Amino acid sequence: MSKRKCFTPMQIKILESNPNVVHVSEKAITYSPEFKRYAVKAYMSGITPMQIFTDGGFETTIVGTRNPRASLERW
Numbered sequence: 001m002s003k004r005k006c007f008t009p010m011q012i013k014i015l016e017s018n019p020n021v022v023h024v025s026e027k028a029i030t031y032s033p034e035f036k037r038y039a040v041k042a043y044m045s046g047i048t049p050m051q052i053f054t055d056g057g058f059e060t061t062i063v064g065t066r067n068p069r070a071s072l073e074r075w
Helices: 009-016 033-044 049-055 067-074
Strands: 021-024 029-031
Touching (some): 049 067
């Protein structure tokens, strides 16, 4: 059984309105290439993952507190 968070229709609308998002499904966010490049550079310069995502217009109550770090580690 998946432990991955499912997004509600309202959360999907909110996420899709963010210019840093290309697509959102019930279980995944596809971030724009520009945001990924910005995020990696910012992370390498010492900015925390949570701050990067907050600055990118993401609500931590929606994306969660673990997703920013996990995404940056993947990128």
